[in-house]
Amino acid sequence: MEKSSLSPFSVRWQKIIVIILGLMVVSYLFLSGVLLILARRGKKPQLTLTTTTSVQDSGLLDALLPPFELKNNCKVKVIAVGTGQAIRLAKEGDVDAVIVHDPVREEMFVEEGYGAKRYNFMHNDFVIVGPEDDPARTKGEKRGTEALNKIVNTKSTFISRGDDSGTHRKEKELWKLVGIEPCGTWYIEAGGGMVETLRIANERRAYALTDRGTYIAHRKELDLTILVEGDRNFYNPYSIIPLSEEKYPQAKYELSMKLIEFITGVEGQDIIRTYGQKDYGEALFYPDGSGLIERK
Amino acid sequence: MQNILTSLNKALSLIISLDREIFSIVLLSFSVSLTAVFFSSLFSLPVSLLLALKKFPGRSFIVNATNSLMAVPAVAIGLVIYLLISRRGPLGVLGLLYTPWAMIIAQAILATPIIISLSYRTLERFGSLVRETALSLGASGWQMVITILKEAKSPLIGGFIMGFARVIGETGMTMMVGGNIKGATRVMTTAIALETMKGDFELAIALGIILLAVAFVVNFILQRMQGAAS
Numbered sequence: 001m002e003k004s005s006l007s008p009f010s011v012r013w014q015k016i017i018v019i020i021l022g023l024m025v026v027s028y029l030f031l032s033g034v035l036l037i038l039a040r041r042g043k044k045p046q047l048t049l050t051t052t053t054s055v056q057d058s059g060l061l062d063a064l065l066p067p068f069e070l071k072n073n074c075k076v077k078v079i080a081v082g083t084g085q086a087i088r089l090a091k092e093g094d095v096d097a098v099i100v101h102d103p104v105r106e107e108m109f110v111e112e113g114y115g116a117k118r119y120n121f122m123h124n125d126f127v128i129v130g131p132e133d134d135p136a137r138t139k140g141e142k143r144g145t146e147a148l149n150k151i152v153n154t155k156s157t158f159i160s161r162g163d164d165s166g167t168h169r170k171e172k173e174l175w176k177l178v179g180i181e182p183c184g185t186w187y188i189e190a191g192g193g194m195v196e197t198l199r200i201a202n203e204r205r206a207y208a209l210t211d212r213g214t215y216i217a218h219r220k221e222l223d224l225t226i227l228v229e230g231d232r233n234f235y236n237p238y239s240i241i242p243l244s245e246e247k248y249p250q251a252k253y254e255l256s257m258k259l260i261e262f263i264t265g266v267e268g269q270d271i272i273r274t275y276g277q278k279d280y281g282e283a284l285f286y287p288d289g290s291g292l293i294e295r296k
Numbered sequence: 297m298q299n300i301l302t303s304l305n306k307a308l309s310l311i312i313s314l315d316r317e318i319f320s321i322v323l324l325s326f327s328v329s330l331t332a333v334f335f336s337s338l339f340s341l342p343v344s345l346l347l348a349l350k351k352f353p354g355r356s357f358i359v360n361a362t363n364s365l366m367a368v369p370a371v372a373i374g375l376v377i378y379l380l381i382s383r384r385g386p387l388g389v390l391g392l393l394y395t396p397w398a399m400i401i402a403q404a405i406l407a408t409p410i411i412i413s414l415s416y417r418t419l420e421r422f423g424s425l426v427r428e429t430a431l432s433l434g435a436s437g438w439q440m441v442i443t444i445l446k447e448a449k450s451p452l453i454g455g456f457i458m459g460f461a462r463v464i465g466e467t468g469m470t471m472m473v474g475g476n477i478k479g480a481t482r483v484m485t486t487a488i489a490l491e492t493m494k495g496d497f498e499l500a501i502a503l504g505i506i507l508l509a510v511a512f513v514v515n516f517i518l519q520r521m522q523g524a525a526s
Contacts, residue, residue, distance in 0.1 A: 081493055088495035092299075162478055164494045189478035191490045192471070200475050203383055203393045223383070 045074045047255045050089050051099040052166060053193040055238070056080030058213045058284050063275050068262045074255060084164045090114060090241075093248045097256040101211075101238045102166035115241035116253070121264050121289030122272050123237040126170060128228035129198070129215055130156075130207040138207070144231040145178045152178070155186045157206035161197050162189030166236075171209045174233060198222055211236055213284035216276065238285070264289035307501035318502055325483040328396055329464040332403035333411070333456055339404075340411040341452075345441060347412070348419035349427075359416065365409035370402075374469030377402045381473070394475035399483070402473045406466060407459035414455030422448040450521040461514045465507065 055061060056078065065076045079089065083100050090098045091114050098115070100106060109115045128138065128147050136156040138147040151158050160182070161168035175182050188204070190197040194214040201208040202222045215226070240263060242256035262268045269287035276284040310318055346352075347359060379385050381392040381401075392398045422444050430440040445452070467485040474481035476490055484503045491500035 082495070084495035085493050086495075163490060164496075188480070191476040191478050191482055191486070196475060199382075200394050200477065203391070221384075 045252065045255060047074060047076045047097070047252055047259060048079065048095040049076055049097050049099065049259075050079040050081060050086045050095040052083050052086060052101065053080050054101070054165070054167065054211055054214055055099055057193065057195055058217055058276075060213075060272065060275050060285060064263065064268060064271050067267065067271070068259060071262070072255070072258055076259070082163050083166045083169075090243060093243065093251060095243070096252045097240055097242045097259065099238060099240045100166060101236055102169050103237060103239075104169070106239055106241060109241060113244055113247055116244045118239045118241050119260050119264060119289065120237050120239045121260075121268075122285045122287050123235060124211055124213045124285045125229065125236050126167070126209055126234040127212050127215060127226045128207060128209055129201065129222075129224040130227045131205040132223065132225050133205075134227060136207070138227045141228050142230065144174055144228055144233055147228040148174060148178050148180075151207055152180055152182070152186075155184070157186050157188060157204050158182070159188050159190050159197050159201040159204065159206050159208045161194065162191045163193075165194075167194060167209065167211060170236070174209070177233070198224065213276070216280045216282060216284055219280070237288075303497045303501055306498040307505060310498060310502040311505060315502070318499065318506075320479065321482055321484055321487050321503065322506055324396070324481075325464055325485075328399050328483060329403055329460055332400045332463055333407055333460045335400065336404040336407040336411055336459060337456055340408050340415060344412050344415035344419050345444075347416045348423050349441070349444075362409045362412045362416070366413055368409075370406050370466050370469040371472065373405050374402055374472035377405070377469075377473050393473065394477060394481060396474070396481055398473040399470050399481060402469050403463035403466065406469065407463050410462055411455050411459040414458060415452055418448050418451040418455065419444060454518050454521045457514055457518055461511065464510065 051061070057080075061078055065078070068074075069076055079086075079095065081089065083102050083105065086098050086100055087105060087109055089095050090109070098109075106115070106118050110118055126144075128144065130136070130138065136147075136150045136154040138150050141147040141150070148158075150156075160171055188200070188206070190200050192200075194210055195218055197208055198210055198215065198218060199222070200206070202224055207227075208224075212226075212229075215222075215224075240260055242253055242260065243251040245251075245253040263272075269289055272285050272287040273283060276282065343358075347355060377398065378393065381387045381390065381398060383391075383393070392401070426444050426447055427440060430443050435443065464483075465485060467489055470483060471486045471489065474483070474486065476482050476486040482490075484507050488500045488503050488507075491497065491503075
């Protein structure tokens with residue numbers, strides 16, 4: 001053991017010290033984990049909210065929820081998934097409320113007795129973005145369907161979400177209006193969130209349908225520009241739906257209603273109106289929820 | 297529970313009926329990961345041979361570096377590749393991002409430290425056994441290398457299979473650089489992630505079963521090979 005002669009400790013002592021240090025680290029990690037879990041448990045009531053990735057990606061909830069949590073001394077857990085899974089989670093009673101933007105499915109969700117009521121609290125709009133050289137000459141087109149027609153006719157690449165999200169549903173609705181079942185090498189199904197879809201469009205110099213909010217939030221990293229906007233069909237309303245009180249007695253209906261009251265109230269609507277103006281120079285969403293709930 | 301059973305049922309019928317979408321996804325997964333392991337081995341095998349048979353300055357540094365690279369999270373590799381090949385990156389002109397090649401590159405890089413680390417140890421072990429005998433029988437350097445490779449065949453293939461198993465199961469990195477594009481870069485793991493997001497569990501379960509089967513087969517082959525080697 002020549003090496004150990006250089007060290008002040010013998011090999012055996014080195015081993016013991018290493019083992020003791022290791023045990024200390026492990027027990028520290030274990031104990032702090034247990035303490036963290038214990039500290040998080042109980043005390044504050046928790047509300048679980050499931051929402052689509054587009055809402056989460058915009059960062060709006062990070063501005064909207066903390067004041068609510070502070071006011072009501074509660075914690076809101078946000079689960080960001082696709083619209084399909086958001087609704088599925090809600091149907092299985094795993095959450096307390098949902099925020100989505102797919103009016104047709106929302107109505108079905110309420111009609112079938114899963115949701116209590118739809119509260120439309122804000123909107124933004126869809127736009128068609130594409131490369132600046134605009135090979136399909138869609139720029140300035142007033143109607144979304146006309147623009148899509150031009151994209152088809154020139155076989156310009158179009159990136160679809162392809163994930164059954166609210167945005168994807170809207171896109172399919174537009175294709176139906178055009179009267180075309182999109183397929184072929186020019187039509188690419190990204191199968192990802194809005195941001196990934198925009199990035200793919202950026203890489204492929206292609207067109208895509210996006211909600212304005214996500215586009216504005218990521219404009220800096222994209223060489224895409226808004227080509228078509230203002231179509232009446234592009235209206236994109238967001239709603240919050242609490243789970244039905246009768247069907248899901250375990251869901252926190254009262255707290256959900258408090259959240260809805262807050263979001264549609266003056267304070268919440270103000271946050272929505274101003275969100276994004278500082279960072280992006282324009283708002284990402286437009287509030288339209290005030291007066292939805294009769295105040296006591 | 298009912299929910300899981302009906303989903304499982306539908307998933308099995310999807311597999312049995314050789315559903316076209318599933319088939320193309322599985323095929324792409326295999327071709328991407330096999331190509332990645334192939335390119336990785338073109339690099340890994342000579343490097344492992346060099347590490348095992350030659351003594352040179354910096355050798356132990358390379359060995360240590362390879363061992364630590366095995367622990368690098370795959371998403372970190374994905375991030376670096378993404379930054380390199382995106383349009384605004386230094387290799388952007390090649391237009392590789394969101395193509396199968398991007399996935400192959402990322403997976404090859406992920407597999408390389410694993411394959412080198414396993415092959416190098418194998419080759420070193422077999423090298424010490426074969427070297428003396430081969431040289432005393434008058435073999436040239438190349439003949440000796442070929443003899444070592446022949447002798448170490450099964451554990452070497454075992455190492456490649458380990459690399460393959462690692463990369464075919466990789467999700468986050470593959471999604472980052474591949475983009476999960478339907479019919480182009482959608483592989484088993486990214487499809488499972490997407491279908492679960494959509495709330496369509498049938499396809500996800502079907503692909504999960506196939507992935508599990510792959511893992512079983514890989515493990516079985518590995519065990520057989522280890523049996524044969526010892």
